[in-house]
Amino acid sequence: MRLDNALERLRKQHLWGDISDERYRSERRSLEATRQSLLNKLHSAPAMDLERAAKLLQEFPRVWNHPAVSDEQRQEFIREAFAEVRIDGRNLTKALPRPQYVPLFAYSIWINNPSKSSRFGRGERI
Numbered sequence: 001m002r003l004d005n006a007l008e009r010l011r012k013q014h015l016w017g018d019i020s021d022e023r024y025r026s027e028r029r030s031l032e033a034t035r036q037s038l039l040n041k042l043h044s045a046p047a048m049d050l051e052r053a054a055k056l057l058q059e060f061p062r063v064w065n066h067p068a069v070s071d072e073q074r075q076e077f078i079r080e081a082f083a084e085v086r087i088d089g090r091n092l093t094k095a096l097p098r099p100q101y102v103p104l105f106a107y108s109i110w111i112n113n114p115s116k117s118s119r120f121g122r123g124e125r126i
Helices: 002-015 021-044 050-058 060-064 071-081 099-112
Strands: 082-088 091-097
Touching (some): 071 082, 091 099
8 A cells, every 4th residue: 555655655754864753753654544534434434235235137138238328327327337348340258347346246157157157256346
């Protein structure tokens, strides 16, 4: 995490004598408060109901192609759910979900075919 790295760099600067004790304590308190605030937000976020969300994802093609869904709504969904999307002509060549959506896509693949989902190893893209 970036804050952990910043805390480590701050500690080294203090050990090397590049910053005063007072400045070190002040900046460390600020970084630790920011870190704790982020951790609190993470723990208070509602857990994703993966089973329900995966079932909705299975119905997604019908929703995507529904005449009442505008191109702007489709683009908004893509920007929200994916960090990277590549299209070659009319073919989707890459769809990299944002980190918060990776469990949803992984679970969706698993419930659709649990015997073959083991091929997705750690660090592989969905």
